[in-house]
Amino acid sequence: MGSFLRLISETGRDESMSKNALAAMSGGVDSSVAAYLAIESGLNVVGATMKLYDNGTVSCNAKTCCSQKDIEDARNVCYKLGIRYLVLNFEADFEKEVIRPFVYAYENGDTPNPCIRCNHSMKFGKLSRRAREMGQDFVVTGHYARIEYDSDAERYFLRKGIDPKKDQSYVLYQMTQEDLAHTLFPLGGMTKPETREIAASLGLVTASKRESQDICFVPDGDYAAFIRRYTGKEYPPGDFVDREGHVLGRHQGLIRYTRGQGRHLGLSLTHRMYVLEKDYEKNQIVLGENEDLFTKDLTAKDMNWIIKEPSGPMKVSARVRYSQKESPATAWPLEAGRMKLEFENTERAITPGQAVVLYDGDYVVGGGTIESV
Numbered sequence: 001m002g003s004f005l006r007l008i009s010e011t012g013r014d015e016s017m018s019k020n021a022l023a024a025m026s027g028g029v030d031s032s033v034a035a036y037l038a039i040e041s042g043l044n045v046v047g048a049t050m051k052l053y054d055n056g057t058v059s060c061n062a063k064t065c066c067s068q069k070d071i072e073d074a075r076n077v078c079y080k081l082g083i084r085y086l087v088l089n090f091e092a093d094f095e096k097e098v099i100r101p102f103v104y105a106y107e108n109g110d111t112p113n114p115c116i117r118c119n120h121s122m123k124f125g126k127l128s129r130r131a132r133e134m135g136q137d138f139v140v141t142g143h144y145a146r147i148e149y150d151s152d153a154e155r156y157f158l159r160k161g162i163d164p165k166k167d168q169s170y171v172l173y174q175m176t177q178e179d180l181a182h183t184l185f186p187l188g189g190m191t192k193p194e195t196r197e198i199a200a201s202l203g204l205v206t207a208s209k210r211e212s213q214d215i216c217f218v219p220d221g222d223y224a225a226f227i228r229r230y231t232g233k234e235y236p237p238g239d240f241v242d243r244e245g246h247v248l249g250r251h252q253g254l255i256r257y258t259r260g261q262g263r264h265l266g267l268s269l270t271h272r273m274y275v276l277e278k279d280y281e282k283n284q285i286v287l288g289e290n291e292d293l294f295t296k297d298l299t300a301k302d303m304n305w306i307i308k309e310p311s312g313p314m315k316v317s318a319r320v321r322y323s324q325k326e327s328p329a330t331a332w333p334l335e336a337g338r339m340k341l342e343f344e345n346t347e348r349a350i351t352p353g354q355a356v357v358l359y360d361g362d363y364v365v366g367g368g369t370i371e372s373v
Helices: 002-010 029-040 066-081 091-107 114-133 177-181 192-202 223-231
Strands: 020-024 044-051 085-089 138-140 145-150 155-160 238-241 247-251 274-279 284-288 294-305 314-319 327-333 339-348 355-360 363-372
Touching: 020 029, 020 114, 029 044, 029 066, 029 138, 029 192, 044 066, 044 114, 066 085, 091 114, 091 223, 114 138, 155 177
Parallel strands: 020 044, 020 138, 044 085, 238 284
Antiparallel strands: 145 155, 155 363, 238 247, 274 284, 294 339, 294 363, 314 327, 314 355, 327 339, 355 363
């Protein structure tokens, strides 16, 4: 495993660093193996779990709170690996930086990606700063992505993980040069089966643990119910209308629906129709045909460029959803951290609030939040 330590020295990291690392332990198999690989590489590792919410906030119905079970598993792994383990309370920060913006976005018609915001604000924000305060040089996480340093450009670059089924570069596009310089992704050159094999060989409790596909603070996947509980507000029913304004039926509150949705509308129609947009002034949802969802253009805000920001149009491939393949496009940087993007072919249901991430091969060029289509 010494090759991982060589990677640290070959990618522009400061050789004077003491090679102390804080491993972000989620209680899953990926972070468990990432911590192990960091230890095997010769790093002095401390494991830490961020406590982000309590049972009352999430309203978890399990006998044991989901987050508490993860903490127990992470503690078990650190004991097995022989490293110190900490639980760091970031509940107030998580509510301010992730939960409130999530709710605000839904209330204002967007469909947010809280995992991206959590990575930016919490893992590579609050946790990284706490690591520095503790004298740790790096934060180690279980993301499937790679960091590369170009000595000629004097710049860090973010690359996809080699496992296309697990690549997580999409949710990491907001990483800054400072973040990249102080972060290690030991799993970037591995596949998920290889990760599980290592965990099993070590006898780690997380070796066969299932992965959660839901947002951590909405474990049942019911976003609307969570928002109602959190705000204490009711979101009134209104009309479904077609593009000409004809009433087609009643919706059950705007926060329940997202652009492109064609199922679970509760309507008896002669054929399937899809959510095109939500009109908050009229409390209406406009439905249309599937072909109405296809467009070539979008604008994005809050752009983060991992490469040096281009001065003019740039050919890229772009992804507007985590699970989507990239499509060829041209990006135009705009003022005030904005960008215009035009795809070569039409894309379906581009949704404000989601992230658009730009690639050049397996390198992340940058990304931003979709503002309009």
